[in-house]
Amino acid sequence: MQWETVIGLEIHAQLATRSKIFSASSTTFGSAPNSQANAVDLGMPGVLPVLNREAVAMAVKFALATGAEIGRRSVFARKNYFYPDLPKGYQISQFELPIVGAGEVRIELEEGEEKVIGLTRAHLEEDAGKSVHDAFPGKTGVDLNRAGTPLLEIVSEPDMRSAREAVAYARKIHSLVRYIDICDGNMQEGSFRCDANVSIRPVGQAEYGTRAEIKNINSFRFLERAINFEVERQIDVLESGAEVIQETRLYDADRDETRSMRSKEEANDYRYFPDPDLLPVEIEDSLIESLRATMPELPEQRRQRFITDYELSAYDAGVLTADRATADFFEQGIEQSGAPARLACSWLTGEVFSRLNRDSLELSDAPLKADGFANLLARMHDNTISGKIAKQVLDHMWADGSSADEVIDREGLRQISDSSAIEKMIDDVIAANPSQLAEYRGGKDKLLGYFVGQVMKASKGKANPGQLNELLRDKLQG
Amino acid sequence: MTVDSKLVGEIAHLARLDLDETSVANYAREMAGVLALARQMEDVDTDAVEPMAHPLHAVQPLRADEVTEIDQRDEFQAIAPAVDDGLYLVPQVIE
Incomplete structure (x- = not known):
């Protein structure tokens, strides 16, 4: 039955x-x-x-x-x-x-x-x-x-x-x-x-x-x-x-x-x-x-607003508004940083939530506060650091409560966006890998990733990824 | 509903009252009388009468949400039959 x-x-x-x-x-x-x-x-x-x-x-x-x-x-x-x-x-x-x-x-x-x-x-x-x-x-x-x-x-x-x-x-x-x-x-x-x-x-x-x-x-x-x-x-x-x-x-x-x-x-x-x-x-x-006058925006209304105003998916909007503290954290992050909502959403629901889970913490008890989150978003948004470096920066912020700016300065993590500096690194990598270069030019396109990795490594992860890709392609063409 | 000894016994049990047979019979008779009075009142047309929750025509006053009580545990526990470690002790309620 x-x-x-x-x-x-x-x-x-x-x-x-x-x-x-x-x-x-x-x-x-x-x-x-x-x-x-x-x-x-x-x-x-x-x-x-x-x-x-x-x-x-x-x-x-x-x-x-x-x-x-x-x-x-x-x-x-x-x-x-x-x-x-x-x-x-x-x-x-x-x-x-x-x-x-x-x-x-x-x-x-x-x-x-x-x-x-x-x-x-x-x-x-x-x-x-x-x-x-x-x-x-x-x-x-x-x-x-x-x-x-x-x-x-x-x-x-x-x-x-x-x-x-x-x-x-x-x-x-x-x-x-x-x-x-x-x-x-x-x-x-x-x-x-x-x-x-x-x-x-x-x-x-x-x-x-x-x-x-x-x-x-x-x-x-x-x-x-x-x-x-x-x-x-x-x-x-x-x-x-x-x-x-x-x-x-x-x-x-x-x-x-x-x-x-x-x-x-x-x-x-x-x-x-x-x-x-x-x-x-x-x-x-x-x-x-x-009492009606003191009522806050309710989760349902806020979810709809997040979908409309921030162009988030219904799922993401639901996750962010399930809890008032999370929604406040998210909105403060965007407002203080000027970063796009989607960047804030993916960082909050991805990197921040996974660290909360790992450490069994509630957002309110996390070492990262909303203004720190905004600071981190702002540095990604203005290209001071790449997303990859931002994860390292977040780890430091999480460990000792420093601001993103403090960590970037202290650890020397500022992104390298100076073309000539990146070109110099690319030249060195190409010179050190003649056989891979020959294979690439022979049609093995997949090796682009190898070269990107090598230059990134040489820059200690700090090369601006967009610039690096563009310059590398040019140089590999010869 | 008829009030018999069995019903009185059940109600007494719910109220944890230990009644002897004479009392059970007396209560059965008295409660039947109360119910008969209630039945008599049911014949009155009360459609226009608002049910009464309290005999006073007044509204519940409210107090401000403030903690004004102090801890008087020692005084209260001095008159309790058994206490241990700050807890009131009672006969075991779960096997």
Whole structure:
């Protein structure tokens, strides 16, 4: 049988506020355990939550970025369950009236294909603490620093039909929340987490199959692998004549498999009800308009502008605008250097990205800054150095943070564009290779490359390649 | 929906309440009474009435995003049953 995969994602984005959603404790990551857990976060009796204005503003910005409905009147609800990392016995979340309603995002697939993914809703809630399971015999340790960190839970429609689409969607949301500066997107630290609802159905069937919810996915690579594993598992189950049960499954990256965590039958009953400690939140037009005025250019708009203004391919424009810092770096490079966009694009996505990969760095942590990049582009553009020498210059800049100009002067890498100097080198090389010269003149054109190489070597790579080629051809003709 | 002992038992379990048989029977009767009242209210025409999320006609005040809390971990942990290495210790929750 042919099966169709159906995927919906729930993304939890930690909002980048300084303080928690309902208390004035710090949200800084990595502090000493429980040093940022106050009476509200600990669920002490008699405390009251007070809502953080910035968390509300960030949710509204997300709605503006996705063209989603803004819940002008939203209500907080209690989601009741017992777990030690949730000391109150309930999580404050939103249920019937979320702050963000239906919206959509556009994802790019291979070969320039696009697809619209529906957003069901996004709601504000508080994060739970962290449990430490293996450090104390017979006990679980609880760190409540994270408890109360604001989350925006972004729920998609079941619109994705493959693991790749799910990854493209998750990347899009990741890029978006960073563009509008509401989440740092750090997946290792858990600032951006994905749960995937996965089901399969025979191709052509209208109703959805029973879904499993996969948790614990903390990278895009694992998202793809977890979904692919789960799809195969469900196919095996159904083709063996058994039924998929609705349950929560945990992805184990070490074994590359999903494991049953708990059956939803009972755990599902969260008995939501409006939280009497919190009043309805009303969003005024004035807040929306003031936030709209602060919205940056969004990745989709920027991508289109890069294609139109810089004549980049859709692919390159997508790569450069996936991340706001990269797009800023690129544009600053062009503006400060006056170099063509394509030169900047190929150097950024080629030489710079490969060095980032090699050193496992993010662009923001790279030794090369945007003004250094512009300096390097400018020296290529004005022919001070060739592209080949520029790679050497970049290596030096990368190693010690020098500017391109400093490296060129210090290492004596200025390109030789003086015709007489190049001619002199060519004459020397020709004189030293009489037999190759004879062969070339006898019709062996391929030897041109040999001569170019020899002269380049003699110039220590500094001869202007265009001039060298032209002069060499003339001289070889005799 | 009928409220019987089985349902009360399930709800009690979700709320981690340990009820004896007499209490279960009492709760079943009382909850059935509450639901009957709710059913009676369903007959009222409420089409023009906005659902109420809170009895106060007020809107949630918002606070500025500022960290004003100080670290009082020692005070909080002094009244906790068990702590170690800055963590609160609870009975193991995963086998």
